[in-house]
Amino acid sequence: MSNIPADLKYAKSHEWLKAAADGTATVGITDYAQASLGDITFVQLPKVGATLKAGETFGVVESVKAASDVYAPAAGTVVEVNQALEANPEKVNHAPYGEGWMLKLKLASAADAAALMSADDYAKSIG
Amino acid sequence: MEAGALSGRMGALQTTPLNAFHRQHGGRMVDFAGWDMPVQYRSILEEHKAVRQRCGLFDVSHMGEADVKGPDALRFLQHLVTNDCGKLFPGRVLYTVMCYPHGGVVDDLLVYMRAENDYLLCINAGNIAKDIAWMQGQAKGFDCTVVDRSPEYAQLAIQGPQAPALVQSLTKADLAAIKYYHFSRGDVAGVPCLISRTGYTGEDGFELYCAAGDGPRLAEAIVAAGGPFGLELAGLGARDSLRLEAGYPLYGHEITDQVDPLAAGLGWVVKFDKGPFIGSEALKSAKTNGPARKVVFFRTGDRRIIRAESPVLAANGQTVGRVLSGTLSPMLNEAIGSALVDAKALGAEMQVDVRGTKLPLLLVKPPFVPLKKAG
Numbered sequence: 001m002s003n004i005p006a007d008l009k010y011a012k013s014h015e016w017l018k019a020a021a022d023g024t025a026t027v028g029i030t031d032y033a034q035a036s037l038g039d040i041t042f043v044q045l046p047k048v049g050a051t052l053k054a055g056e057t058f059g060v061v062e063s064v065k066a067a068s069d070v071y072a073p074a075a076g077t078v079v080e081v082n083q084a085l086e087a088n089p090e091k092v093n094h095a096p097y098g099e100g101w102m103l104k105l106k107l108a109s110a111a112d113a114a115a116l117m118s119a120d121d122y123a124k125s126i127g
Numbered sequence: 128m129e130a131g132a133l134s135g136r137m138g139a140l141q142t143t144p145l146n147a148f149h150r151q152h153g154g155r156m157v158d159f160a161g162w163d164m165p166v167q168y169r170s171i172l173e174e175h176k177a178v179r180q181r182c183g184l185f186d187v188s189h190m191g192e193a194d195v196k197g198p199d200a201l202r203f204l205q206h207l208v209t210n211d212c213g214k215l216f217p218g219r220v221l222y223t224v225m226c227y228p229h230g231g232v233v234d235d236l237l238v239y240m241r242a243e244n245d246y247l248l249c250i251n252a253g254n255i256a257k258d259i260a261w262m263q264g265q266a267k268g269f270d271c272t273v274v275d276r277s278p279e280y281a282q283l284a285i286q287g288p289q290a291p292a293l294v295q296s297l298t299k300a301d302l303a304a305i306k307y308y309h310f311s312r313g314d315v316a317g318v319p320c321l322i323s324r325t326g327y328t329g330e331d332g333f334e335l336y337c338a339a340g341d342g343p344r345l346a347e348a349i350v351a352a353g354g355p356f357g358l359e360l361a362g363l364g365a366r367d368s369l370r371l372e373a374g375y376p377l378y379g380h381e382i383t384d385q386v387d388p389l390a391a392g393l394g395w396v397v398k399f400d401k402g403p404f405i406g407s408e409a410l411k412s413a414k415t416n417g418p419a420r421k422v423v424f425f426r427t428g429d430r431r432i433i434r435a436e437s438p439v440l441a442a443n444g445q446t447v448g449r450v451l452s453g454t455l456s457p458m459l460n461e462a463i464g465s466a467l468v469d470a471k472a473l474g475a476e477m478q479v480d481v482r483g484t485k486l487p488l489l490l491v492k493p494p495f496v497p498l499k500k501a502g
Contacts, residue, residue: 038155038364039172041455042430044482060482062432064171064364064454067482089430093170 002032002126005097009113010122011073013055016097019113027073028101029061029092032126037063040089045081045103052076054112058103061092074112076105143188144281144342152350152360160253162189164363171364172457178328178369179458179496181357182287184349185366187334188342191255192280193262195246197271204238204246207265209388209410211401215240220308220325223396224388225261226406230413231384232391234258235376237325239310244271247321247336249282251378265405281342285349286332286369288499289356294333296352298322302333307500316348327366329373329498368454371463374424374493380435380451381422381465390418390467421470422451425488426495427462430455431481439466439488440478447472450479458496462486 008016014033019025034040042062052058052072059070081103085091092100107113117125140163149156154165164186167174177183195204204212210223221238234254239247250258255277262273285294295302300313300322310323321336337345350358367377376382382391387410389397397410427433432453439448448468456463466488468477477488 038167039170041172041432044431064368064432065166067432067434090172 002030002035003097004030004032004119004123006119008097008119009073009116010119011071011116012125013071013073014126015071015073017073017113017116019107019110023107023110024079025074025076025105025107025113026101027058027103027105028096029070030122031096033061034093034096034100037061037068038065039063040092043085043089043092043102045085046078048078048081050078052078052105062089070102072105073116074105075108077108078103079106080104141189143186144339145186145188145346148343148346149186154360154362157363159189159363162252164189165360166364167362168360171362171368172455174359174361174365175368175457177357177359178287178330178361178365180287181359182285182289182293182332182353183328183359183361183365184346184353185284185286185361185363186282186342186346187284187366188281188339189252190282191250191252191258191275191277192282192336193248193250193259194274194276195248195262195266195271196274197244197269199269200244200246200271203266203269203271205401206269206404207262208236208238209397209404209406210238211398212238212240212246213401215246217242218309218311220310220323222308224382224393225258226388226404226410227384228406228409230387230406230409232378232382232386232388233261233384234378235382235393237323239321239323247276254378279339280336281339281345282334282336283342283346283349284326284328284332284334286326286328286330288331289358290330290332293349293353293356293358294322294335296356297348305333316345316352318345318348320345326500327373327375328369329375329494329496329500330369331500367452368457371452371454371465372456372458372495373498374495376422377452386420386422386467387413387418389413390420391422418470420448420467421473422465422467423473423488424465424491424493424495425463426456426459426491427479427486428489429462429481429486430460431484431486432462433464433479433481433486437479437481439468439472440480440485441472442476442478447477456495463491463495
């Protein structure tokens, strides 16, 4: 059974988002996604300052099996990326909601984040 | 994430005797050449490292086995394969390829001599039907038979520096007396086996051939005994990254019916001196003229995996080849692979393009890591 924390929001494309009170949000990929990919070997992240539209590709997650695009769950500007993933991409496998976080966005609109799926809806979507 | 990255597919897949074993032990099942096989149990990278540092157990029962028997068995095998089967004696194993008349490869295989006129062949899982049909066709005119025995066998590979000690703990057979590329018979965990000191990882270890019905209990016995030796169950993902690190070819990638063994770097299994064999004339011409394309092995100094079919580019951007196999080497912590490139392009710098970034192909004479196989 994959881990789907109740306090996060989810995109159909298997990214999670955690909104903070200050209008920023942390983004990563779900436990279901990391388990499906297998051993993650490389994570390509955007530069700080990049602006993203909701649904736009922000990077790539590579595993032994395949390379896969990752999509911004909400529109915003990249304010921080997880540098630790360069040397230790396996953090995404071991702690997809913790140490495996990918980037922090300054959200263009809090409403975008609110429109994402709840944990229950995401759980239903992955069946 | 793209949906396609996460989806699986199912068809009418063949299963080995260990299918239930894989599922019980948490194997992640995939379609490999029409077989329902575990690509990993825990982690491809961890399973790979376990084999290099301790030992791993692989189900390789999907491989094919065939008996070649009869008064003309040796004469037929000498005609069929490129290596010299005259070097064999009972208890000896030979690695070779068999070619088409034009020099392209039908398959790579192992030839075991059990006794005079009595040979066992081990062939690739994806090629069983093709190989049996080819060999039976080529055997016409020779007084010998080629019989497909694949469904009767299970085969397990135990590989790594701790593998001999683990297997020795389960058998009275003297494993130290079985040298590399030799085999014997004995009971392992009470299961009668052909014990072969061979493998596809570059490490010391054994491949055990037993009756199909005995496969699951042999595997369980090895797992039960494996704790003190640090045994890890290993799937086909690790099997591929290990063989690529060792510089071993995989049929369908480095060897195909479009690539001859000389171009693939397997000239050492082509023995023209033994007399003519299928493809020998074409291979002699290829040797004289030099190959138009060659298989090379490379690393990139970067962690991004270079996927099979990626174009290989010259400095001026012209395509001079394509990648055949690519993975991340867990031991080197960088991307490694093989490519088929125009022989003319070899003297100059070659690159691949990964999502807009150009990475150099740094050519390596394999193996990528020192091999510790026995003898």
